[in-house]
Amino acid sequence: MEWGTVPAWAAVGASALALVISCLALLQSKRSADASTRSAQTAADALEFHRRAAQPRVALAISRLGSGTYRLTNGGTAPALAPALAADDVALVRWREPVGDVLHPGDSRVFTLNGSRPSRLRFSWEGHEEVVHVPVPPPG
Structure with a gap:
């Protein structure tokens, strides 16, 4: 090299x-x-x-008040406009007061169940046509 x-x-x-x-x-x-x-x-x-x-969201919840008496509450931050039960659930519920056109945040409505005790009720409202299943607390 x-x-x-x-x-x-x-x-x-x-x-x-x-x-x-x-x-x-x-x-x-x-x-x-x-x-x-x-x-x-x-x-x-x-x-x-x-x-x-x-x-803002609608957050529906059902609480038990007493023997067969329940309360539907909007615990969300948005109003539920024209809240409605699904057609199959309408006959199950007797409202003590009309639900009305708007269920504002924090507002609630009292109802009783007619006979059967479903495990959930189905709701929809204006702007949210998809059905929401809201659990019903068991009696007792």
């Missing part, structure tokens, strides 16, 4: 080392970009969750 080729071999070695370092840096930057994308998606999901949680 001649001394003139030593610098050339050193240059080849240095180039190979530079190539390895570049490849490692590329892999690390890809990992960092992937982590950044996951972090951004997590932040977007959290923002959507908080946005939905902050929206």
